[in-house]
């Protein structure tokens with residue numbers, strides 16, 4: 042496996058379409074979850090240049106910080122708290138165009154302006170979330186939701 046990522050410009054969907062086979066290549070033949078989450082976070086950050094991309098995993102009644110790319114972040118989030126904890130309690134993807142307008146948003150970085158959080162399922166159980174933060178307002182839409190849900194579906198949890 043080549044470890045270099047090919048970065049493309051263009052439409053958001055074209056960027057995801059280029060990235061997905063490369064992510065499949067990175068995950069192929071590797072069963073270690075930490076390694077795979079690390080490479081998925083890195084590949085997304087490298088292609089899109091977002092502020093922060095990373096995983097939180099359920100441990101008891103909290104989400105605990107997992108592999109990520111970006112500035113240091115809060116390590117534990119209670120169920121129902123912030124965007125991540127709300128994604129957990131609602132069990133669905135949340136798109137937040139302006140984090141300041143999301144009640145209870147947890148500001149790990151003052152640079153974060155918009156956010157998308159994708160639930161991670163193993164069988165039918167929610168076992169974590171993928172969190173993505175942008176420097177820009179209104180960065181994420183249903184195209185991101187569709188492709189990010191597809192990407193987390195590639196990871197064997």
Ligand code: SME
Pocket residue numbers: 093114115118122123124125126145146147148149150153156172174
């Ligand atoms: N903003 C998130 C917290 C995690 S950081 O953005 C990395 C939230 O409100 O849950």
